[in-house]
Amino acid sequence: MPRKRFTVEQIIQKLREAEVELARGKTIGLVCKQLGITDQTYYRWRKEYGGIRTDQAKRLKDLEKENARLKRLLADAELDKAILKEAAFGKLLSPVKRCQAVTYVRNTLGPEIVSERRACRVLGQPRSTQRREPYLPDDEPRLVKRMIELATQYGRYGYRTIWGMLLLEGWKVNHKRIERLWRREGLKVPKKQPKRRRLWLNDGSCVRLRPGYKDHVWSYDFVQDRTSDGRSFRMLVIMDEYSRECLSIDVARRLNSEDVLERLSDLFIQRGTPNYIRSDNGAEFTAKKVRKWLERVDVKTLFIEPGSPWENGYVESFNGTLRDQLLNGEIFDTLLEAKVLIERWRREYNTIRPHSSLGYLPPAPEAIAPCLPASATLQLANKDTDNHLGTVT
Structure with a gap:
């Protein structure tokens, strides 16, 4: 005979019937036989539910259900807490990291305890993303190899500059993919520079007067360094602000206003004169002979406010790149x-290194002819004239 289960209400009702029959003088065995239960069941029921009314039994049943529900919620909360504790080894900002965290949590706590559904829900990972098989493009090994080669050759370039160089080489690749591979390979990611508040801007500032075309505004400045014996040397940097091309870097132990005039005259002969030339208030730039000579050749001077190098931002940015990368x-x-090394780096900067403000193109992709001094240029011109006259004769 199959075993029958009774509800709490049925049990209390049978106990009431048993009490009535016992009050009539019947024995327990006869009453249990009449109710269809054993003596042991009767005594167990009377111990658990004796003296309880039906409404009290319903209330007890509801309390038991609520208690079971709270226990289940507490167990779920503790399990979620354990999942988060096991996965708390960093910010899970990417699907790849969340996928790794889900796998790690399940392996640590046990797949029979933590299901994939629960781990994905707690860690905020869609199950479709968790189960998606990663796709590896065919060109990725070659791309990573070339990216590492460029990063090794140009150690201070960030991933965006390397991305620009890859575009110039013909790679069809997105900058976000390069950033992902860059981080995966553990390459250096340059930190962002903090923004600076401008206190004031005078008429010579690069914010008030921005370059509008090539040879519109030039800027020049001095950079100082030392050789291994401790002796210092100076570098005169001249650049075109619009094209970002470094026109020349003169290196010498000493550079004065005469050297500035000589280099400017060579560049004016080779490229023509700019409309403006911007500089700080150094003695070599504010010398009377320099200002008068620039005025005679119809080049206007722009002097920044003293103590405000950000107003000459183009050449200052170039100086920072020169110091950082060389x-x-x-x-x-x-x-x-x-x-030799500085001139080689200048040519590399102009012809190879991509510039972010130029759409990741180099400032002067074409080959750069060497800057000849004025005397050499005149000698070549005289030689060409003599050859021409000899041919006519």
């Missing part, structure tokens, strides 16, 4: 070595 990583034994 000067800080090289030890110059002689002045000649410094001249």
